[in-house]
Amino acid sequence: MKSNESEYDCLLHGIYATLERPAAWKDFCALLREAIGAASIQLSAFDRQRELFSWADGFSVLETEPLEFIPTLYRDDARLEWLRACAPGKWLYCCSDAGNSRGQAVFEPCVLAGAGRFVSLCKLIDSGTLTAMIACRRHHGDGPLPEAGRALLERLTPHLIRAMRLSLHRLLPDADALARQARPPAMLVSALGEVLHSNEPAQRLLRATSLVRVRSKRIALAAPFQTRFLEDVAISEARLKNHVNGARAAAARVRALRIVSTVDRAADPEDGHPTHDNDADATLPAAPEVLYAFYNVVTPGEASAADLRAMAALTFYHPRSAPAVDEQVLATAFDLSPAECRIVHMLVDGFTAKEIAARVNVQYDTVRKQLQSIYLKTATRRQPDLLRLMMNLPARGRPGAAG
Structure with missing residues (x-):
């Protein structure tokens, strides 16, 4: 030398x-x-x-x-x-x-x-x-x-x-920035399931439902979602470490877990919503408790992802929590078409299915079919559930998600 x-x-x-x-x-x-x-x-x-x-x-x-x-x-x-x-x-x-x-x-x-x-x-x-x-x-x-x-x-x-x-x-990772202390319940979780950070709404959520728990500082989701979630984060981490083509874009993609209670429960009167509306099946039985977990995989700081531990940035939707979000996340998480996204946004604006049909110049039956497709893709069964889900999707542009 x-x-x-x-x-x-x-x-x-x-x-x-x-x-x-x-x-x-x-x-x-x-x-x-x-x-x-x-x-x-x-x-x-x-x-x-x-x-x-x-x-x-x-x-x-x-x-x-x-x-x-x-x-x-x-x-x-x-x-x-x-x-x-x-x-x-x-x-x-x-x-x-x-x-x-x-x-x-x-x-x-x-x-x-x-x-x-x-x-x-x-x-x-x-x-x-x-x-x-x-x-x-x-x-x-x-x-x-x-x-x-x-x-x-x-x-x-x-x-x-x-x-x-x-x-x-x-x-040092900015846990508040990564987990985003916004209104939705949010957690930052390692690939091993360790809860690195949780905001105050997440703490309230833990007291409101048994579908997500923290035990010995580790997240515990209802089976089989725990295994599915950890395996997905581990796979993303391995792909990032090995510089697999497209791994960063795939890690940043928002995933959705629909966690359903095994015990049916009656509709919560505190929800403030009717059990059905003109465009939904009025004979539906009381739905079980549902928790949605949205997450994408992030790496802290500005270093090479191949050398770092990956983490999942989680946000949750539960009937007892609520606020608004972004059309592109809706499309990414649930694969809604542009036309379906437009219908959802018009529903949020207060239009009925018949009014939407008149505004976009299509048959009412076409709107009904699109609504059924939206319900299927989002695992909802009626407009109030869909609208509350729409209002609680995570925001785009999470810190650390860009690659």
């Missing part, structure tokens, strides 16, 4: 460029990798309150080094106690293979060091809320990092720490 003052100045500029442009961390990692002859450079931030990686960036990070294994090790593995106790700013030079350590300390968990390779680790920040670290890995055949490389890392360390501290607000 080679190092000189111009190279150092370039690296220094790269560090402070991240304050204005967070994506510049990848550029810095590429420069550092070249300067010290590393196989890969990895920066990561671990949110200790929520026990998940909230940010990561790097260069040439191999798919054989998945970050999802590290949180479990960080919490539970006794071999990492020495890493937890190590002071920030101190570099550790380790090897994953005792037989080829070449005098280096042996750091056993291969998930960090990589099989048969050398790694240089440094904690940049370690507080009650966040641990940020950098890892520089070298291939087995390249040997340990030479003294010149270590000297360069030591020289850059104070600047890395300063830049990390100035960027602290970007390294």
